[in-house]
Amino acid sequence: xxxxxxxxxxxxGFRTMMKMLNKQRVNLAALSTGPAIxxxxxxxxxxxxxxxxxxxIGEFQLIQAMLADCKVEIEAARALSLETxxxxxxxxxxxxxxxxxKYYAPEMCGRxxxxxxxxxxxxxxxxxxxxxxxxRDVRAFRIYEGTSQIHQLNIARHLLKTARHEGP
Numbered sequence: 420x421x422x423x424x425x426x427x428x429x430x431x432g433f434r435t436m437m438k439m440l441n442k443q444r445v446n447l448a449a450l451s452t453g454p455a456i457x458x459x460x461x462x463x464x465x466x467x468x469x470x471x472x473x474x475x476i477g478e479f480q481l482i483q484a485m486l487a488d489c490k491v492e493i494e495a496a497r498a499l500s501l502e503t504x505x506x507x508x509x510x511x512x513x514x515x516x517x518x519x520x521k522y523y524a525p526e527m528c529g530r531x532x533x534x535x536x537x538x539x540x541x542x543x544x545x546x547x548x549x550x551x552x553x554x555r556d557v558r559a560f561r562i563y564e565g566t567s568q569i570h571q572l573n574i575a576r577h578l579l580k581t582a583r584h585e586g587p
Contacts, residue, residue: 448525457553492531
């Protein structure tokens with residue numbers, strides 16, 4: 420390969436690729452948060468409108484608990500993604516944080532989708548209201564840019580490596 424074909428410095432390709440991949444992983448974490456917010460909004464609206472035994476289902480404590488769990492997880496994913504992006508923008512090493520984001524946010528989105536389908540009941544599972552599509556579509560977030568299991572391994576390896584260097 421001629422020297423003129425090399426982008427950057429020779430030998431830096433893997434490091435450059437990993438920096439770009441880290442950026443994409445933070446982006447995917449943020450991208451996973453958007454549909455979760457939308458699904459929660461739809462679930463809240465539905466919980467206020469849908470009646471069971473003459474009451475809005477949003478008055479039932481188990482529905483309230485599912486809504487609350489969704490909100491807490493969404494805000495945790497948002498905070499983790501924002502803080503990781505800030506660190507990356509400052510030039511800090513975010514190797515572990517990126518895996519934390521990429522692992523947590525898509526898994527959170529899947530849990531939100533599952534709860535929202537549960538809140539909608541049969542209507543959430545069949546075509547018509549669009550919730551079933553979210554349920555299918557957000558599943559792919561756990562696969563893109565490294566599967567959840569790969570990020571679990573990345574996190575564990577980073578923890579063990581740090582512990583070895585810092586000592587007991």
